[in-house]
Amino acid sequence: MNILITSGGTSEKIDQVRSITNHSTGQLGKMITEHCLAEGSSVTLLTTAKAVKPDPHQNLTIKIIEDTEQLLTAMEGLVPAHDVLIHSMAVSDYKPVYMVGFEEVLASSDLAEFLGKSNAESKISSADDYQVLFLKKNPKIISKVKEWNPNIRLIGFKLLVGVSKEELLATARASLEKNQAELIVANDLTEISNGQHHAYLLGADTVTEAFSKEEIAEQMLSHIQKGDSS
Numbered sequence: 001m002n003i004l005i006t007s008g009g010t011s012e013k014i015d016q017v018r019s020i021t022n023h024s025t026g027q028l029g030k031m032i033t034e035h036c037l038a039e040g041s042s043v044t045l046l047t048t049a050k051a052v053k054p055d056p057h058q059n060l061t062i063k064i065i066e067d068t069e070q071l072l073t074a075m076e077g078l079v080p081a082h083d084v085l086i087h088s089m090a091v092s093d094y095k096p097v098y099m100v101g102f103e104e105v106l107a108s109s110d111l112a113e114f115l116g117k118s119n120a121e122s123k124i125s126s127a128d129d130y131q132v133l134f135l136k137k138n139p140k141i142i143s144k145v146k147e148w149n150p151n152i153r154l155i156g157f158k159l160l161v162g163v164s165k166e167e168l169l170a171t172a173r174a175s176l177e178k179n180q181a182e183l184i185v186a187n188d189l190t191e192i193s194n195g196q197h198h199a200y201l202l203g204a205d206t207v208t209e210a211f212s213k214e215e216i217a218e219q220m221l222s223h224i225q226k227g228d229s230s
Contacts, residue, residue: 001040001041001042001083001084001224002041002042002044002081002082002083002084003036003041003042003043003044003082003083003084003085003086003224004043004044004046004075004078004079004082004084004085004086005029005032005033005036005043005044005045005046005085005086005088006029006045006046006047006071006075006085006086006087006088006089007026007028007029007030007032007033007045007046007047007051007088007089008024008025008026008029008047008048008050008051008089008090009021009022009023009024009025009026009048009051009089009090009091009092010022010048010065010066010067010068010071010089010090010091010092011048011050011066011067011092012067012068012092012094012095012096012138013067013096014096014099014119014124014133015099015119015121015122015123015124016122016123017122017123018124020092020094020096021092022090022092024051024089024090025051025052026047026048026051026052026053027052027213028088028197028213028216028217029045029047029051029086029088029089030051030052030053030054031213031214031216031217032086032088032216032217032220032221033045033054033060034054034217035217035218035220035221036221036224037054037057037059037060039221039225040059041059042059042060042061043057043059043060043061044060044061044062044063044078044082045060045061045062045063046063046065046071046074046075046078046089047062047063047064047065047089048064048065048066049064049066063078067092067095068091068092068095068138068139068141069095071089071091071141072139072141072144075141075144075145075148076144076148079145079148079149079152080148080149082149082152083152083153084152084153084154084155084224085145085152085153085154085155086155086220087141087142087145087154087155087156087157088157088185090159091138091141092138093137093138094135094136094137094138095135095136095138096133096134096135096136097115097117097118097134097135097136098114098115098117098118098119098133098134099119099124099131099132099133099134100114100117100131100132100134101127101128101130101131101132102128102129102130102131102132103128103130105132114132114134115134142154142156142175142179142181143178143179145179146179146180153182153224153227154179154180154181154182154183155181155182155183155184155185155220155223155224156175156176156179156181156183156184156185157184157185157186157187158171158172158175158184158185158186158187159187159188159189160186160187160188160189161188161189161190162188162189162190163188165200168186168187168188168200169186169200169202169207171186172184172186172200172202173202176202176203176204182203182204182227183201183202183203183220183223184201184202185199185200185201185202185216185220186199186200186201186202187199187200195212196211196212197210197211197212197213197216198210198211199216201216201219201220201223203223
């Protein structure tokens with residue numbers, strides 16, 4: 001079985017020395033990759049330079065990306081060649097398009113004038129006490145997966161913060177249906193720590209619960225194997 005796994009967190013450049021990113025370490029993606037390799041699958045891991053990675057393996061190919069645009073391009077090329085996609089990467093929702101001093105923004109009569117601009121300098125000046133950063137929404141890559149490969153088995157992730165179980169599962173259910181996934185791993189950031197990772201694995205007709213990264217990886221692999229043998 002050929003499995004594509006995304007892991008870690010994207011980083012979006014503000015200029016050549018600054019960026020916005022998230023705190024994803026890639027630890028869960030690493031563990032999932034190791035479980036898949038142990039069961040004999042061939043794995044392509046799309047990850048970032050800073051994310052943790054599995055040890056080298058004859059059935060493992062690692063490809064490094066940095067931002068959402070690079071991830072989209074890589075996935076568009078790789079998704080058609082794989083049987084399963086486990087999309088665990090924390091993808092930035094927005095990317096910076098322009099950074100400008102606060103006083104210049106206050107002096108403007110129309111903020112829309114900044115939306116079509118981009119910073120030409122390689123390092124934006126730090127002379128201003130306050131800066132305004134304009135962000136543009138990134139495309140939702142998971143929504144494009146079935147366009148690239150209608151037959152791929154898609155496993156996605158949904159992370160919320162401080163919500164009820166009902167809201168978490170409802171949001172995961174919406175993602176499951178909208179993106180034609182067969183499994184969504186739903187978790188709440190408040191229930192993730194070094195020794196704990198509480199999550200719900202939501203399928204079309206099932207909901208199972210896991211309490212660690214190890215359990216998530218094991219249940220996910222079990223789900224994949226059951227589907228492959230049916």
